[in-house]
Amino acid sequence: xxxxKQQALLxxxxxxxxxxxxxxxxxxxxxYPVIRGSFxxxxxxxxxxSFLIEITxxxxxxxxxxxxREMGGRIPKIADRHVYEGDxxxxxxPEERAKYWPEGSSFLDFLTGPVNDFFLSQLYFERHGKWPxxxxxxxxxxxxxxxxxxxxxxxxxxxxxxxxxxxxPQPKGHWICFCGSGKKMRHCHFGKISELHQKIQPAIxxxxxxxxxxxxxxxxxxxxxxxxxxx
Amino acid sequence: MTAADYLNSVLANQKFGSGDQxxxxxxxxxxxxxxxxxxxxxxxxxxIRYAGSYAKNTMIRESxxxxxxxxxxxxxxxxxxxxxxxxxxxxxxxxxKYVVQPKTSALRLEEGNGDKKYTHVDVVPGRFTDxxxxxxxxxxxxxxxxxxxxxxxxxxxxxxxxxxxxAICLAKLWRERSGFSVKTFILELLVVDVLAGFKKKPIDxxxxxxxxxxxxxxxSLTVEDPANPEGNDLSQVFASQKPVLQYAAExxxxxxxxxxxxxxxxxxxxxxxxxxxxxxxxxxxxRRQQGSRPWSP
Numbered sequence: 001x002x003x004x005k006q007q008a009l010l011x012x013x014x015x016x017x018x019x020x021x022x023x024x025x026x027x028x029x030x031x032y033p034v035i036r037g038s039f040x041x042x043x044x045x046x047x048x049x050s051f052l053i054e055i056t057x058x059x060x061x062x063x064x065x066x067x068x069r070e071m072g073g074r075i076p077k078i079a080d081r082h083v084y085e086g087d088x089x090x091x092x093x094p095e096e097r098a099k100y101w102p103e104g105s106s107f108l109d110f111l112t113g114p115v116n117d118f119f120l121s122q123l124y125f126e127r128h129g130k131w132p133x134x135x136x137x138x139x140x141x142x143x144x145x146x147x148x149x150x151x152x153x154x155x156x157x158x159x160x161x162x163x164x165x166x167x168x169p170q171p172k173g174h175w176i177c178f179c180g181s182g183k184k185m186r187h188c189h190f191g192k193i194s195e196l197h198q199k200i201q202p203a204i205x206x207x208x209x210x211x212x213x214x215x216x217x218x219x220x221x222x223x224x225x226x227x228x229x230x231x
Numbered sequence: 232m233t234a235a236d237y238l239n240s241v242l243a244n245q246k247f248g249s250g251d252q253x254x255x256x257x258x259x260x261x262x263x264x265x266x267x268x269x270x271x272x273x274x275x276x277x278x279i280r281y282a283g284s285y286a287k288n289t290m291i292r293e294s295x296x297x298x299x300x301x302x303x304x305x306x307x308x309x310x311x312x313x314x315x316x317x318x319x320x321x322x323x324x325x326x327x328k329y330v331v332q333p334k335t336s337a338l339r340l341e342e343g344n345g346d347k348k349y350t351h352v353d354v355v356p357g358r359f360t361d362x363x364x365x366x367x368x369x370x371x372x373x374x375x376x377x378x379x380x381x382x383x384x385x386x387x388x389x390x391x392x393x394x395x396x397x398a399i400c401l402a403k404l405w406r407e408r409s410g411f412s413v414k415t416f417i418l419e420l421l422v423v424d425v426l427a428g429f430k431k432k433p434i435d436x437x438x439x440x441x442x443x444x445x446x447x448x449x450x451s452l453t454v455e456d457p458a459n460p461e462g463n464d465l466s467q468v469f470a471s472q473k474p475v476l477q478y479a480a481e482x483x484x485x486x487x488x489x490x491x492x493x494x495x496x497x498x499x500x501x502x503x504x505x506x507x508x509x510x511x512x513x514x515x516x517x518r519r520q521q522g523s524r525p526w527s528p
Contacts, residue, residue: 022490023409023497025482037482038409040497044518047497048511050410052479072411073475082525093526100523117522124515132515133522142526211528 009062016108024053033057036071039111041119049123051075055115062107063201065097068115075122079138082118091118093136095146095208098199140211150196155180156219160212165193166205234435234492241496242397242434245291245404253504257285257297260352264325264340268301268354271324275309278302278364282355282383287390289399289419292504293407297352298337300383302367305359314358314378318370321356336369336379351505357381366458382458389457393423394430398437401496405438408497411479413472417465420454421445421476435492445480449473 010026010033017024017035024037035055040047052072058064068089077083082090091114092100100114117133124132136142148154151162161178165171165185171193173186181188232240247254265279283298284290301321303310311317322338325331329350332339337353357369366382390399399422406413425444429437444452450473456463486494503511 018490022494023486025485025489027485037486038497043511043515046503046511048503048508050408050497052409052411052475052482071475071478072409073472074410074412079527082527084528090526090528092523096523114523118525120515120519120522121525123512127509127512131525132519134524136524136526138527 013107016106016111020108021111029056032059033061039115039119041123042112042116043120049119051119051122053115063103065091065094065101066107066110068118074126081122081125082135089118091115093142093146094204095143095200097204140215143208143211144215151179151192153179156212156216160209160216162193162196163205163209163212166197166200167202167209169202171197235433237492238401238434238438238496239397241404241498242400244498245293245400247290247292253292253506257351260340260350261297261299264299264352264354267324267328268321272303272310275303275307277310278359280383282387283353284403284415286383286387287399287419288396289390289403291400291403291407293404293508294505295351298355299352300355300357300367302357302359302364304364305361307358310356314368314370317356317358318372321354325354333372335373336371380459380462381456385458390419390423395422395426395437397434398422398426398441401434401438402441404496405483406479408495409479409483411475413476413479414468416456417454417469417472420457420465421452424452424454439484439487442480442484445476446484449477449480 013033013035014026017026021037021039024035024039026033026035028034034057035053037053039051039053041049041051051070051074054069054071056067056069058067067086068091069087070083070089075081075083075089077087084090097103100117101110105113121131121133121135124130137145144154144156144159147159147162151158153159158179161180165175165178171185171190173184173190175185177183177185177188177190178193179189185193261281268277268279279299279301280286281298282300283296285297303317311320318338322331322333325338325340330341332341334353336357337355340350340352340354342350355369357367360366360368360380365384366380368378368380371377371379390396393399399419402418402422403415406418422441425441426437429440432440452469454465454469456465483495
């Protein structure tokens with residue numbers, strides 16, 4: 001993004017903060033714009049809690065999801081609370097960005113959507129020890145759950161092949177279908193791969209593929225029905 | 232309205248009046264707990280007293296507990312021969328009536344089954360160190376030392392008579408509304424220490440001074456337990472909380488500068504009390520059918 005576009009975006013964010021989240025402010029720390037302050041967690045317009053946060057807008061923002069950290073020492077820095085290395089919060093599975101914060105949405109949408117949802121979940125978890133909207137399982141298992149829902153199978157080889165195709169800049173119809181049917185994709189699941197490719201950036205699919213391949217290596221002794229079932 | 236007027240109105244919303252139902256409920260709960268303890272330890276006369284923010288006059292609606300100490304005479308073994316036994320016997324006794332959550336030194340009382348209802352009452356068992364019934368030892372569950380010497384009168388008078396209880400109440404509210412976690416005892420000691428020369432200043436100047444010191448000079452600050460300066464080393468706990476306090480102070484001063492006091496204390500709800508907030512949090516799944524699902528790499 002050129003600097004005048006970025007400047008305009010930052011001005012827009014400052015305005016959104018001033019009008020909607022006056023306890024947050026924008027500063028530049030090193031190379032990146034950073035939003036700091038107290039985040040009010042809202043439920044039906046009522047503030048039901050607050051968290052001290054820092055949000056870093058990374059180089060390719062808004063294409064790349066901002067990095068959110070909880071700075072107030074309220075959330076234990078453990079994977080079970082969805083905090084990972086560098087104390088960054090994992091708001092959602094990268095594949096689900098299109099569902100929770102689609103490209104083209106505003107920074108305000110990011111705050112009122114997945115950031116607010118994440119902290120609602122944390123407030124509920126603090127009291128009840130469970131997640132009100134559910135959670136994705138850690139690591140590769142969460143990725144597999146997502147693709148199993150999308151593809152209707154938890155066959156790791158099928159999911160890995162699908163991810164391989166999604167990692168490409170543009171999946172082609174003449175490729176042999178990822179489902180294992182032996183047909184060309186244009187005669188099989190080309191619609192599905194195109195739909196997923198619209199939602200999931202190739203870099204995200206490539207990253208997930210690494211997780212799934214590692215799992216396949218670790219679980220070489222998986223029960224056969226997980227390795228060979230078809231869609 | 233001046234800044235001090237605004238802060239005093241925020242403070243007024245947080246203070247309990249003597250006729251408040253919540254306060255009546257707390258006192259009734261204390262009577263219930265005291266009756267249970269006295270009837271069960273009828274062969275001795277434990278000292279059962281208010282401690283914590285109620286005794287210190289620093290209780291706020293947004294977040295409150297009622298601390299009750301239950302100290303036995305130093306040679307009395309009716310409740311147990313060791314501190315650990317006293318802690319466990321009091322715990323077991325209370326468990327017959329409440330759901331007891333053991334904390335480091337306190338026993339937190341909850342009622343009901345399933346979705347537990349917190350009573351806001353914590354009981355701290357202990358034993359006086361001698362006949363003067365002043366200093367006491369309390370048991371420390373899951374701490375490095377399992378015995379800690381303390382003195383309720385010293386703690387209470389250090390805070391209650393500091394001349395800074397309004398600043399302490401607002402500092403506690405600042406913690407709640409900003410959303411960070413720092414031990415109340417540390418926060419109280421810091422306010423008393425940092426504002427020692429600022430008692431006559433308006434409340435807004437007191438808070439700004441507190442935040443400026445936390446932002447600029449936190450490394451030079453130390454905190455000391457007035458009841459046990461040698462035996463209760465707070466330096467490690469304080470060191471672990473310094474980054475949070477510094478960040479909170481820095482962001483608060485920036486918010487104050489850019490958006491004013493209303494954005495720091497955010498009275499947009501008129502302030503939900505602890506029970507209202509708890510009920511809303513528990514209703515999240517009913518009020519919001521869907522939300523983003525967190526993940527971890």
